[in-house]
Amino acid sequence: MKILVTGGCGFIGSHLVDRLVKESHKVKVYDSLEPQVHLGKKPSFLNKRAEYIFADIRNKNKLKEALKGIDIVFHLASQVGVGQSMYEIEKYVSHNLQGTALLLNLIVNMENKIKKIIVASSMSIYGEGAYLCTRCGLVHPQLRGERQLKKKAWEMKCPQCDRIVKNIPTSEDKPLFPTSIYATTKRSQEEMCLEVGLAYKIPTVALRYFNVYGPRQSLSNPYTGVAAIFLSRVKNNKPPLVFEDGKQSRDFVYVSDIVEASVLAMEKKEANYDFLNVGTGRCCTILDIAQTIISLYKKDLKPKILHRFRAGDVRHCYANISKAKKKLGFRPKVSFREGMIRLIEWSQNQKASDFTQKAHLELKIRGLAQ
Numbered sequence: 001m002k003i004l005v006t007g008g009c010g011f012i013g014s015h016l017v018d019r020l021v022k023e024s025h026k027v028k029v030y031d032s033l034e035p036q037v038h039l040g041k042k043p044s045f046l047n048k049r050a051e052y053i054f055a056d057i058r059n060k061n062k063l064k065e066a067l068k069g070i071d072i073v074f075h076l077a078s079q080v081g082v083g084q085s086m087y088e089i090e091k092y093v094s095h096n097l098q099g100t101a102l103l104l105n106l107i108v109n110m111e112n113k114i115k116k117i118i119v120a121s122s123m124s125i126y127g128e129g130a131y132l133c134t135r136c137g138l139v140h141p142q143l144r145g146e147r148q149l150k151k152k153a154w155e156m157k158c159p160q161c162d163r164i165v166k167n168i169p170t171s172e173d174k175p176l177f178p179t180s181i182y183a184t185t186k187r188s189q190e191e192m193c194l195e196v197g198l199a200y201k202i203p204t205v206a207l208r209y210f211n212v213y214g215p216r217q218s219l220s221n222p223y224t225g226v227a228a229i230f231l232s233r234v235k236n237n238k239p240p241l242v243f244e245d246g247k248q249s250r251d252f253v254y255v256s257d258i259v260e261a262s263v264l265a266m267e268k269k270e271a272n273y274d275f276l277n278v279g280t281g282r283c284c285t286i287l288d289i290a291q292t293i294i295s296l297y298k299k300d301l302k303p304k305i306l307h308r309f310r311a312g313d314v315r316h317c318y319a320n321i322s323k324a325k326k327k328l329g330f331r332p333k334v335s336f337r338e339g340m341i342r343l344i345e346w347s348q349n350q351k352a353s354d355f356t357q358k359a360h361l362e363l364k365i366r367g368l369a370q
Helices: 011-022 060-067 090-107 148-151 181-199 226-235 254-268 285-299 322-328 336-347 356-365
Strands: 002-006 024-033 051-054 074-075 118-120 130-133 137-139 167-168 204-209 211-213 253-254 274-278
Touching: 002 011, 002 336, 011 118, 011 167, 011 254, 024 060, 060 090, 060 130, 074 254, 090 181, 090 356, 118 181, 118 254, 148 181, 181 204, 204 254, 211 226, 211 254, 211 336, 226 285, 226 336, 253 254, 254 274, 254 322, 274 322
Parallel strands: 002 024, 002 074, 024 051, 074 118, 118 204, 204 274, 211 253
Antiparallel strands: 130 137, 130 167
C-alpha cells in the first residue's frame, strides 16, 4: 500500500511510520516540523526509508502533491496543547480545522481514489469521563464550577442529587463536552472525516487516543503529555508540579499500543465509519505518574502538590475499550510500569529544557489558572 501519514515526524506519527515501513508499505510523510515540538531541527529518528514533504498542512499545492498515488491516509497532523489552545485560538482552529478541511477537499476532488482514512481523535472530546451515582445511576456531569474548586472540593458530584460520584470507564456513547479549543477542534476533525467518508463511501475510522506516552515525546514542550512534562522537571532536579490533590486520574497508554490499534484500524473493515477509544481500560492518578518517574530516576525529590486548579481540567477520564477489542481485536500489551521504564531509559540521553513554570504563568496571566 502507498500510505500518507500527516504529522508523521511527531511522537506518535514517527512510530507509526516505522511500523508501516517495517511491513513493507510505501510511506510518505507530511509534516511542518512545528518549532515548539522540534525546536527547529529535523528529528534524528526519522525513518530513512520513508519519503518526506516538509510543509504546512494548509499549503494546498504541497498537500495535493503529497496525495498523488496514495491509497491510505493517516491524518495525525494537529496543533496539540489543551491550555495553550485557550489563548492561541486562531492558530489551533486554523491548523486543525482548516488543514483538515483542505485535506478532505483534495481527497474528494482528486483523480486517484483513497481507499481509507484513519484520523487521530482524542479523549479530550469527552470532557469529564463517565460516573456512577449510588442514587441516580449512570451520570455525565460537566465541568466543576469555580465555586466548588475554590473550596478545594475536587471530586465530581452528581448533577441531579449533588452526591459524590464514582468514576467508571468512559465508553464511546458518552455525550461529548469538550472543555478547550483543542478538544473542540479534535471533535470537529473526527466528525468532518466521518461525514465526508460516509458521503463519498471512503471507509473512515476515528481513533480516540487517550493519554499517550513513550520515547520521542518532546521533553522541552510544556504543552505535551503530563508524563513528559514531569520527566523534564525530574531530569532537571525539580519536583513535578501537581495540580489539585494529585488524585485526578487518566488512562496512560504506551505509544506502541497506539500504533497497533492504528494499524488494525487500517487492516480491518469492522470499524469502518466508526469511532473507537484507544487506551488501556485502566486509570492511573497524576500523583502516581509523578512518583513513578521520581522512583525510576532515583531522585531525592517529592511531587509538589499545589492544591490549585486550572480552567477546563477534568477530574477523571479513562477508557472503556470493549469496542476496540470487539471490532479490531485490540489488546494493549505494555503495562504502565514497563512503559515508564522504557520512557526513562530513552530519556537518559535526551535534552530536556523545563518551561513548565513559564507555561503556567501564561495561563495565570489570562485567568486560566490559579
